[in-house]
Amino acid sequence: MDTLAPLFHGFAVALTPDNLIYVLLGSLVGTVIGVLPGLGPTASIALLLPVTIGMDMVSSLIFLAGIYYGAMYGGSTTSILMNIPGEAASVVTCIDGYQMARQGRAGPALGMSAFGSFAGGTIGVAAVMLISPILAETALKFGPPEMFALLLFAFTCIGSLTGKSQARGLLVACIGLLLGSVGTDEIHGVDRFTFGTLYLQDGIGLVPLAMGLFGMGEILYNIERREETGSVLKTPKNLLPTRQDWKDSGWPITRGSLLGFGIGILPGGMPAVASLLSYAVERRMAKHPDRFGKGAIEAVAGPETANNAATAGGFVPLLTLGIPTNSVLALMLAALMLHGVTPGPLLLFKWPDVFWGVIASMYIGNVMLLILNLPLIGLFVQLLKVPYRILSPLIIMFVLLGAYALNNSHIDVLATVLFGVVGYLMKRFGLEPAPLILAYVLGPMLENNLSKALILARSSGMSIFITRPISGILLALTFVVLVYPILQWLIGRRAERSRSSAA
Numbered sequence: 001m002d003t004l005a006p007l008f009h010g011f012a013v014a015l016t017p018d019n020l021i022y023v024l025l026g027s028l029v030g031t032v033i034g035v036l037p038g039l040g041p042t043a044s045i046a047l048l049l050p051v052t053i054g055m056d057m058v059s060s061l062i063f064l065a066g067i068y069y070g071a072m073y074g075g076s077t078t079s080i081l082m083n084i085p086g087e088a089a090s091v092v093t094c095i096d097g098y099q100m101a102r103q104g105r106a107g108p109a110l111g112m113s114a115f116g117s118f119a120g121g122t123i124g125v126a127a128v129m130l131i132s133p134i135l136a137e138t139a140l141k142f143g144p145p146e147m148f149a150l151l152l153f154a155f156t157c158i159g160s161l162t163g164k165s166q167a168r169g170l171l172v173a174c175i176g177l178l179l180g181s182v183g184t185d186e187i188h189g190v191d192r193f194t195f196g197t198l199y200l201q202d203g204i205g206l207v208p209l210a211m212g213l214f215g216m217g218e219i220l221y222n223i224e225r226r227e228e229t230g231s232v233l234k235t236p237k238n239l240l241p242t243r244q245d246w247k248d249s250g251w252p253i254t255r256g257s258l259l260g261f262g263i264g265i266l267p268g269g270m271p272a273v274a275s276l277l278s279y280a281v282e283r284r285m286a287k288h289p290d291r292f293g294k295g296a297i298e299a300v301a302g303p304e305t306a307n308n309a310a311t312a313g314g315f316v317p318l319l320t321l322g323i324p325t326n327s328v329l330a331l332m333l334a335a336l337m338l339h340g341v342t343p344g345p346l347l348l349f350k351w352p353d354v355f356w357g358v359i360a361s362m363y364i365g366n367v368m369l370l371i372l373n374l375p376l377i378g379l380f381v382q383l384l385k386v387p388y389r390i391l392s393p394l395i396i397m398f399v400l401l402g403a404y405a406l407n408n409s410h411i412d413v414l415a416t417v418l419f420g421v422v423g424y425l426m427k428r429f430g431l432e433p434a435p436l437i438l439a440y441v442l443g444p445m446l447e448n449n450l451s452k453a454l455i456l457a458r459s460s461g462m463s464i465f466i467t468r469p470i471s472g473i474l475l476a477l478t479f480v481v482l483v484y485p486i487l488q489w490l491i492g493r494r495a496e497r498s499r500s501s502a503a
Contacts, residue, residue, distance in 0.1 A: 006348075007129060010356025013058060014364055019357070022063040027365045030070020031373065034090075035078055041071040045331045049338075057339040058353050062361040064335055065315075068328050069121055069362065072271060072308045073369045076113040080106060080300070082395060083218045085210060089271035089307035091434050092279045094214060096292060096299035103295050108241040111374065112297055113304045115241070116253050118370040120305035123257040124264065124312025125362045142266050144452035145465050149474035150266065151446040154273050155439065156481045169435045172426075176436035179204050180443030187451040199411050208415035209440060211399045213433040216416060217423020219392050224424075245297050252282050252302035260306030264313020274310035275303035276438055293432075312362065319343055319355050 013019065033044045045064055052060035075090035080097035093113065100109040142150070155173065182193045183203030194200040241249070259281065260274040282302040283292045292299050314329050320343075324330040336343055341351055348355050403416040426433050457464035465471045 006352060006356045007360065009352065010358075010360035011363075013353050013357035014062065014360040018056070019059055019062055019361065020364070022059045023066055023361045023365050024368055026063040026066020027070040027073075027368050027372070030067040030072075031074035031369065031376075033067065034071035034074025034076075041068050041328045044071070045328060049331060049335060052335060053338060057341065057351075058357045060335060060339065061332070061354060061358050064332055065358055065362060066365050068332070069308065069311050069365060070369060072121075072311050073114065073117050073373055076117070076300075076304055077110065080109045080113065084214050084395065084399070089275050089310075090304075091210070091214070091272065091437050092275045092303040093300055095279070095432070095434055096294070096296050099293070099295035100297065100300065105295065105297075108245050108297060109300050112241045112245060112249055112301050114370060114373045116249065116256065116301040116305035117308040118366055119253050120257045120260055120308035121312055121362070121366040121369075124261045124309040125359060125366065127261050128312055128316055128362075129359055142470065143468075144449045144456055145468050145471040146474065147266070148446060148449040148453050149465060149471035149478070151273075151442050151449060153474050153478045153481070154277055155442055155446060156478050169432065172431055172433070173435040173439035176439030177443040177446075179209070179436070180440040181447065186444070186448055187455075199409075203444075204440075205403075205407070205412055205415065206441070208403050208412045209419050210437055211403050212416040212419025212421075213423035213426070213437060216396070216399060216420020217427055217433065219395055220420060220424035221427040223392060224428075241297070248296075248298045249301035252278070252298040253305045255281060256302040256305030257309045260309030261313040263306070264310030265316045270441065271307035271310040271314075272438060272441055274306040278302040278306035315358070315362075319347055319358070 014023065029044070030041065033041060045067055048064070048067070052063065055063070072089060075085060076093045076097065078084045079090040079093040080101050083094050083098040085091045085094055097109045097113070100106065155177075156170075180203070182200055184191050184194075184201050191201060256274075256278045259278055260271070263274040263277065264271070279292075279299060279302065282298050283289050286292065286296070286298065314324075318324050318329045318332060324333045333343060336354075341347070341354055400413050400416060403412045404410070423433055426436075453464060454461075465475055
């Protein structure tokens with residue numbers, strides 16, 4: 001009852017006419033941002049932050065939160081239909097979602113994505129409400145050594161994103177790690193691989209890299225094959241998942257909700273990390289892992305659920321500790337500060353309308369998004385009927401506009417085209433670009449936490465990673481992930497030798 005009373009108060013705040021409009025508006029704007037290639041919640045919230053200054057404090061936060069989780073919903077649409085991730089967290093969805101669309105199952109993929117997003121978001125919000133004090137205390141135990149071990153574990157899982165060879169996936173991931181190291185080192189202030197240019201001092205932009213690899217690369221590859229979109233992709237007759245789809249996706253949705261929320265509450269726990277780990281877990285636990293990369297619906301349900309649960313989980317350290325876990329929540333923190341609100345343990349007592357109003361609005365927003373997205377799926381699927389000779393210039397226009405809009409820089413446009421050629425060559429030679437982009441995102445975080453951990457360790461050196469229980473367990477799991485394929489190969493080779501000797 002102690003929890004329900006303030007929650008009812010939060011619903012009273014969120015259900016006022018003004019705030020209800022802001023929930024709807026934020027959800028719609030966020031969905032459109034997620035759908036449009038090149039746009040993302042970080043850039044959009046940064047652009048809209050000045051607009052919220054004149055708004056009511058609670059209304060502005062409700063609006064910005066709606067944009068954030070709405071973008072997580074919408075990001076899967078272009079990933080499934082066009083193989084273009086609307087946001088970094090939707091990169092993993094491209095792998096199997098796009099293959100389902102090519103097989104004429106875009107409807108079930110989009111439908112399961114919407115249901116999974118709703119389940120992950122709702123479970124995440126409920127967990128924020130019920131156990132945020134306990135989870136916040138646990139998150140405080142994750143210092144630089146623990147974060148380094150967690151990110152290293154995530155990095156080793158990247159190799160499983162390619163269906164052909166884990167070694168090939170890790171090779172591509174190393175290229176992404178190299179690209180992520182370009183720019184000024186945040187810890188030591190040293191320029192690396194900048195070649196004396198101001199543009200590279202801030203590093204290679206995520207938008208040009210992602211849009212080039214996935215947008216331009218896919219377009220160039222399809223143009224070479226001279227495929228008509230309508231002949232490859234068939235509009236599904238039924239947009240709802242089948243009973244078998246639900247059977248395959250039930251446990252992945254449950255695991256994705258728990259895993260995503262757990263990752264989301266950690267400092268640096270991005271939705272992209274949650275979706276990556278969910279994909280790796282589902283592939284490990286699948287009875288037929290060879291289906292992954294060829295259109296497995298559980299590979300869509302799990303990651304989409306995880307990234308939405310992580311989105312909700314990120315509000316725990318933000319609202320209770322004042323710690324933003326990613327760039328979007330850092331902008332949310334800036335919005336709170338602009339309105340004179342200091343996030344932390346006293347937020348529940350000094351500004352209960354802010355905490356409980358935002359939590360209640362997320363409940364309402366998740367229901368709105370589910371109701372709105374299912375009818376809109378049919379509208380987005382109609383894009384598949386457009387001939388590729390008409391669709392490809394439109395995609396190129398959105399990709400280049402998205403790359404230019406972030407910094408109003410023509411160099412970003414040139415970088416997008418350059419990475420488009422790289423993406424085309426990778427597709428041409430059978431390399432999956434998803435490990436590259438995810439390693440690019442994880443790389444700087446991995447390096448920064450390693451530097452901070454070594455500074456913290458001082459004379460003890462690398463032993464700090466083993467002597468601390470959480471980091472030691474995570475490093476042990478990392479070792480298992482790396483050794484397991486080798487053991488599989490050795491066992492298979494021994495079995496083959498046994499069969500040869502018997503023959």
